[in-house]
Amino acid sequence: MTTRRPALSRDPAPRAAARSLPRGSGPLLVLLLWEALARATASGFIIAAPSQIVHHLATHAELLLRALGTTGWAALRGFVWGNLAGVLLALAAVLVPRGERLLSTLALLVFCLPLVATGPILRVLYGPGAGPQVTLAALAVYYTTFLPVLVGLRAAPQGWFDLVRSYGRGRMTELREVRLPAALPYLVAGLQIAAPAAFLGAMVGEFTGAERGLGVLTVRALRALDLPATWSIAGLAAAVSMLAFAAVGWLGRRLDLAPPEVLLAPPVVRGRRAWSGLAEAALALGVTLLVWKGSMAVFGLPRFFARRPEDVWSYLVTAPGAGAQRQRLFAALGETLVLAVPGYLAGLLLGAGLALALALRPRLAGAVIPLSIALRSIPIVATAPLIVWALGRGATGSIAVVATMIFFPTLIACQHGLARTPRAVLDLFAVYDASPLLRAQLPAMLPAFFASARMAIPAAILAVTTAEWLATGRGIGALLATVASTSDYGMLWSAIALIGLASVLAHALLASVERRILSRTSAEQLAR
Amino acid sequence: MRMSARPDIRLEGVAKSFGAAGRRIEAVAPVDLVLAGGQMTALVGPSGCGKSTLLRLIAGLDAPTEGRISIGAETPDALRRRAGLAVAFQDAALLPWRTVEGNVALGRALARKPRDPRAIRDLIALVGLSGFGRRRPAELSGGMRQRAAIARALAGEPDLLLLDEPFAAVDALTRDRLNAELPPLWEARGATSVLVTHSVAEAVRLSDRVLVLTPRPARVAADIAVPLPHPRNADVLASEDFRALCSDVTEALRVHQFPQSVAAQ
Numbered sequence: 001m002t003t004r005r006p007a008l009s010r011d012p013a014p015r016a017a018a019r020s021l022p023r024g025s026g027p028l029l030v031l032l033l034w035e036a037l038a039r040a041t042a043s044g045f046i047i048a049a050p051s052q053i054v055h056h057l058a059t060h061a062e063l064l065l066r067a068l069g070t071t072g073w074a075a076l077r078g079f080v081w082g083n084l085a086g087v088l089l090a091l092a093a094v095l096v097p098r099g100e101r102l103l104s105t106l107a108l109l110v111f112c113l114p115l116v117a118t119g120p121i122l123r124v125l126y127g128p129g130a131g132p133q134v135t136l137a138a139l140a141v142y143y144t145t146f147l148p149v150l151v152g153l154r155a156a157p158q159g160w161f162d163l164v165r166s167y168g169r170g171r172m173t174e175l176r177e178v179r180l181p182a183a184l185p186y187l188v189a190g191l192q193i194a195a196p197a198a199f200l201g202a203m204v205g206e207f208t209g210a211e212r213g214l215g216v217l218t219v220r221a222l223r224a225l226d227l228p229a230t231w232s233i234a235g236l237a238a239a240v241s242m243l244a245f246a247a248v249g250w251l252g253r254r255l256d257l258a259p260p261e262v263l264l265a266p267p268v269v270r271g272r273r274a275w276s277g278l279a280e281a282a283l284a285l286g287v288t289l290l291v292w293k294g295s296m297a298v299f300g301l302p303r304f305f306a307r308r309p310e311d312v313w314s315y316l317v318t319a320p321g322a323g324a325q326r327q328r329l330f331a332a333l334g335e336t337l338v339l340a341v342p343g344y345l346a347g348l349l350l351g352a353g354l355a356l357a358l359a360l361r362p363r364l365a366g367a368v369i370p371l372s373i374a375l376r377s378i379p380i381v382a383t384a385p386l387i388v389w390a391l392g393r394g395a396t397g398s399i400a401v402v403a404t405m406i407f408f409p410t411l412i413a414c415q416h417g418l419a420r421t422p423r424a425v426l427d428l429f430a431v432y433d434a435s436p437l438l439r440a441q442l443p444a445m446l447p448a449f450f451a452s453a454r455m456a457i458p459a460a461i462l463a464v465t466t467a468e469w470l471a472t473g474r475g476i477g478a479l480l481a482t483v484a485s486t487s488d489y490g491m492l493w494s495a496i497a498l499i500g501l502a503s504v505l506a507h508a509l510l511a512s513v514e515r516r517i518l519s520r521t522s523a524e525q526l527a528r
Numbered sequence: 529m530r531m532s533a534r535p536d537i538r539l540e541g542v543a544k545s546f547g548a549a550g551r552r553i554e555a556v557a558p559v560d561l562v563l564a565g566g567q568m569t570a571l572v573g574p575s576g577c578g579k580s581t582l583l584r585l586i587a588g589l590d591a592p593t594e595g596r597i598s599i600g601a602e603t604p605d606a607l608r609r610r611a612g613l614a615v616a617f618q619d620a621a622l623l624p625w626r627t628v629e630g631n632v633a634l635g636r637a638l639a640r641k642p643r644d645p646r647a648i649r650d651l652i653a654l655v656g657l658s659g660f661g662r663r664r665p666a667e668l669s670g671g672m673r674q675r676a677a678i679a680r681a682l683a684g685e686p687d688l689l690l691l692d693e694p695f696a697a698v699d700a701l702t703r704d705r706l707n708a709e710l711p712p713l714w715e716a717r718g719a720t721s722v723l724v725t726h727s728v729a730e731a732v733r734l735s736d737r738v739l740v741l742t743p744r745p746a747r748v749a750a751d752i753a754v755p756l757p758h759p760r761n762a763d764v765l766a767s768e769d770f771r772a773l774c775s776d777v778t779e780a781l782r783v784h785q786f787p788q789s790v791a792a793q
């Protein structure tokens with residue numbers, strides 16, 4: 001199958017330049033520098049030397065492999081369930097177009113719930129075992145599959161639908177012959193992102209009191225300030241995530257699928273009035289509260305830990321002591337936002353800025369992009385403590401964690417967007433010897449930029465709460481960790497509700513900025 | 529059981545406009561037409577005049593803003609629902625994940641005709657794509673894609689065949705060959721067909737009647753019958769009659785497309 005595509009002729013020049021050093025000397029040099037740096041800063045407890053890591057890996061091989069197996073198995077199960085849910089949700093949204101907005105909002109809301117908060121609740125629900133790990137892995141992936149598959153199911157050109165209609169065939173034929181095959185490359189793109197995310201979800205699930213797994217070892221190593229162990233686990237998690245990422249990519253290439261045109265471009269709805277947006281938001285809120293309350297009643301969950309919406313209301317508003325509780329929650333949220341917002345913006349701007357810079361220097365892109373793809377797949381939970389240790393427990397560390405988390409996906413999405421500038425348009429600018437950067441490439445990049453800005457909201461929440469929980473001990477992440485260990489479920493549920501609300505608001509704000517800007521720069525994105 | 533395979537197409541006061549009030553684009557002005565069953569009618573006119581729109585109305589893919597269309601005793605929708613028509617779209621609309629064979633076979637499958645690999649292969653050979661059956665559309669030139677789209681349209685054995693500039697991207701030599709070899713196919717089936725084309729010679733050569741349309745909104749500017757004998761062999765094409773018809777069509781096009789230049793003469 002793969003032989004069909006003609007081999008691409010590569011420009012040999014940059015390779016020849018890179019070969020001026022003996023083969024393999026680059027990585028060796030990096031290793032030596034790393035070792036030297038680690039030894040020089042040994043007193044700072046930041047960097048573990050490669051020799052220490054290798055030693056740790058060798059002496060704890062059996063333990064690490066067993067933990068890896070446990071976490072990997074939970075991640076795999078979560079991967080399957082989460083992606084299944086994502087695909088089914090996308091199908092439902094396409095088959096019942098009227099329900100699509102509501103479905104999308106609910107899916108987003110659930111995705112924005114911080115894993116570090118849902119984890120402890122799931123632990124109480126499931127008791128011991130792998131339940132929370134699998135569920136969190138599924139929760140970590142379903143949305144990043146739902147969104148591209150939804151786009152893929154709808155991205156087919158009108159002509160293909162006309163073809164099916166011209167034979168008098170209906171929606172099911174349309175789905176079978178056009179939408180599903182058209183969505184397949186988008187599904188693969190989603191699965192690729194999902195593979196490392198599932199691993200991350202499973203690890204977070206293990207933080208909540210599992211008996212075995214890499215997450216358990218991470219917590220243990222952090223408590224003991226065991227540097228080689230932390231680095232070994234981070235390296236192991238990163239390697240597995242990258243392997244999973246590469247494996248799905250390989251599968252996609254084996255299937256000989258054309259890559260999707262727009263990665264994660266958001267579904268854009270045209271001609272909505274302000275009040276209809278408000279009405280939708282109100283409807284989504286109502287349905288959320290109903291599902292929340294209803295599911296607890298149906299499953300007969302004890303009120304002790306399964307708090308209903310009205311419990312949260314009374315906890316924060318009417319109960320005695322509500323004022324102090326409210327103050328504690330909002331103070332923590334404030335501490336978190338002060339870090340999350342700058343990190344979020346920095347990550348977005350750096351990612352987009354680098355993408356634009358690389359558009360000017362295409363040669364560099366060849367080196368930077370594979371690296372970014374690799375780094376994007378490293379689970380943040382494993383690296384967050386290291387970044388915080390390196391940059392300190394102050395604001396810089398947490399901001400850097402958030403920015404790192406957002407930077408890579410934004411860079412890659414913007415690259416995809418830039419690549420969509422039509423060849424003929426670039427040629428036109430070249431003919432006049434004018435730079436296409438601002439007038440052609442930037443507008444082409446914006447839809448992808450906003451798409452990644454949307455996806456970055458939950459990513460930022462996850463990053464900042466994880467950093468707070470594991471490393472800095474401040475903000476809402478730390479609050480969640482404390483109240484989870486003291487079984488203060490009122491506060492736990494209140495925090496979840498507040499974070500969910502805040503992220504949906506942030507999303508709505510972003511969507512309105514996006515509509516305003518895109519309607520000026522790329523009307524064709526809004527046309528469908 | 530099935531009704532005659534030679535349905536007349538009847539347009540009564542059919543008009544189509546796009547867009548909301550204030551920014552309305554009138555694509556087709558009210559037209560009354562009867563296209564005789566079993567005949568090939570050619571539509572020629574300046575680009576953007578509404579030819580594709582008219583074809584889509586006849587196919588029932590769009591609903592007219594005014595008036596009604598019937599095909600035989602049926603509405604376009606009813607004809608479509610029993611897979612009685614096929615369209616070769618201007619942009620080919622091949623599915624990129626299917627091979628050429630797969631795309632042509634889809635034409636039969638969508639029309640609910642039994643599978644017939646032989647017929648598919650013959651059609652592919654007929655449009656000159658033998659040896660490309662296993663290729664994907666991305667590996668074909670624009671002209672090859674259009675030929676595959678024609679094969680797909682023919683594969684469903686339609687009673688009504690709608691061709692929207694089917695040879696626009698096909699090179700001149702191949703086009704000439706297709707002009708010679710394709711008509712026997714639909715003539716044998718007695719299908720009613722409508723062909724949109726920019727080539728005056730092609731319109732006259734392939735059709736029994738040429739309708740020259742005005743710039744947007746489309747109106748019938750000239751209705752020119754083509755009483756040449758079938759098959760249109762080299763003798764016919766070399767005849768004085770053929771040339772006279774071609775210059776009639778060209779003149780009608782010119783008068784309506786550039787009225788000023790005519791007045792100045």
Ligand SMILES: Nc1ncnc2c1ncn2[C@@H]1O[C@H](COP(=O)(O)OP(=O)(O)O)[C@@H](O)[C@H]1O
Nearest residue numbers: 546553555574575576577578579580581582744
């Ligand atoms: N879906 C549509 N929405 C708005 N305008 C359309 C649409 N389809 C066609 N038009 C307009 O109708 C006119 C006729 O188009 P068309 O029928 O495609 O012309 P052509 O004769 O070149 O095939 C054009 O001005 C075109 O812009």
Ligand SMILES: [Mg+2]
Nearest residue numbers: 579580581618
């Ligand atoms: Mg047209």
